[in-house]
Amino acid sequence: MDNQKVILITGCSSGFGFLTAVRLASQGHFVWATMRDLSRKQALEDELAKRKAQAFIRELDVTKPATIKNIVEEIQKKHFHIDVLVNNAGYGIAGFFEDLSAEEIRAQMETNFFGVQNACREVIPLMRRRGQGKIINISSIAGQVGSPCLGAYNASKWALEGFSESLNFELALFGISVSLVEPGSYPTRIFAENAHYAGNFDNTQSPYYKFSQKLNHVAQKYTRNINRDPEDVARLIEKIVNKSHPGLRYVSDFSSWMRVMVQKIIPPRLFGYIFRRFAYADK
Numbered sequence: 259m260d261n262q263k264v265i266l267i268t269g270c271s272s273g274f275g276f277l278t279a280v281r282l283a284s285q286g287h288f289v290w291a292t293m294r295d296l297s298r299k300q301a302l303e304d305e306l307a308k309r310k311a312q313a314f315i316r317e318l319d320v321t322k323p324a325t326i327k328n329i330v331e332e333i334q335k336k337h338f339h340i341d342v343l344v345n346n347a348g349y350g351i352a353g354f355f356e357d358l359s360a361e362e363i364r365a366q367m368e369t370n371f372f373g374v375q376n377a378c379r380e381v382i383p384l385m386r387r388r389g390q391g392k393i394i395n396i397s398s399i400a401g402q403v404g405s406p407c408l409g410a411y412n413a414s415k416w417a418l419e420g421f422s423e424s425l426n427f428e429l430a431l432f433g434i435s436v437s438l439v440e441p442g443s444y445p446t447r448i449f450a451e452n453a454h455y456a457g458n459f460d461n462t463q464s465p466y467y468k469f470s471q472k473l474n475h476v477a478q479k480y481t482r483n484i485n486r487d488p489e490d491v492a493r494l495i496e497k498i499v500n501k502s503h504p505g506l507r508y509v510s511d512f513s514s515w516m517r518v519m520v521q522k523i524i525p526p527r528l529f530g531y532i533f534r535r536f537a538y539a540d541k
């Protein structure tokens with residue numbers, strides 16, 4: 259294959275990371291598919307084998323800089339450079355602010371925000387010295403619009419958005435692009451096995467108990483019926499990988515873009531009414 263790229267992806271045990279790794283590896287790129295727990299690698303190995311594709315599967319926890327350093331050194335020894343870094347690893351914690359502990363909020367930031375910075379810190383020098391490279395940060399429409407009960411996740415993705423926008427200007431000086439992929443809701447493990455809840459989410463003494471339970475009920479019903487295909491996000495990442503001049507922001511699909519626009523256009527007071535009317539209403 260012409261134009262084989264060296265691509266490092268975080269969070270490949272499931273969801274977008276898994277699909278992106280399989281997709282790009284199937285096209286002959288040198289994919290370094292990383293995950294924090296290698297005991298989960300079987301599904302990825304099976305899928306790659308099915309497609310007669312290969313990837314380097316390695317352990318990497320974005321909250322542990324030493325694990326990132328190890329992989330980057332190994333890639334450097336083998337390929338001498340990295341073309342693309344896909345910062346995908348992440349999770350979301352549900353909970354009203356007062357139900358969340360400071361530790362829970364910090365942990366959310368450690369993965370979704372500082373985790374991205376940890377990976378960037380190791381990879382940027384390689385790209386900078388070569389005068390080229392692409393960084394693709396998987397954000398969310400939650401990085402543009404807030405929702406009740408998702409404040410910690412919103413904050414982590416808003417921080418990622420601000421950092422990425424700034425970094426894009428900085429790294430343009432060295433031929434490196436930074437892009438944000440902003441998916442709406444997709445049926446991956448983020449809403450199921452990997453869903454996180456505040457320690458006080460189910461505390462009946464919490465003043466938010468009634469609201470969080472109703473909101474959760476509505477969210478569960480909604481996420482069960484999402485009919486978006488996560489492969490579309492992998493396809494979008496592939497498109498950015500192949501673009502010669504990628505843009506800064508990519509909302510994953512039209513309806514997610516509409517969701518962002520509606521909340522930006524409608525006055526917050528009215529949007530608050532919509533939340534109260536539909537999310538907390540008695541079922």
Ligand SMILES: NC(=O)c1ccc[n+]([C@@H]2O[C@H](COP(=O)([O-])OP(=O)(O)OC[C@H]3O[C@@H](n4cnc5c(N)ncnc54)[C@H](OP(=O)(O)O)[C@@H]3O)[C@@H](O)[C@H]2O)c1
Nearest residue numbers: 269271272273274319320347348398443444446447448452
């Ligand atoms: N699905 C959606 O609707 C949606 C919407 C907007 C944005 N996103 C974003 O898309 C990204 C991928 O999520 P997904 O939907 O594909 O969910 P997913 O299926 O739960 O995948 C998340 C991946 O991140 C990994 N991860 C979590 N913490 C990590 C850490 N400290 N170090 C390394 N890997 C870690 C998970 O590994 P383990 O298996 O070890 O937990 C898993 O491989 C996330 O950044 C998420 O915020 C998702």
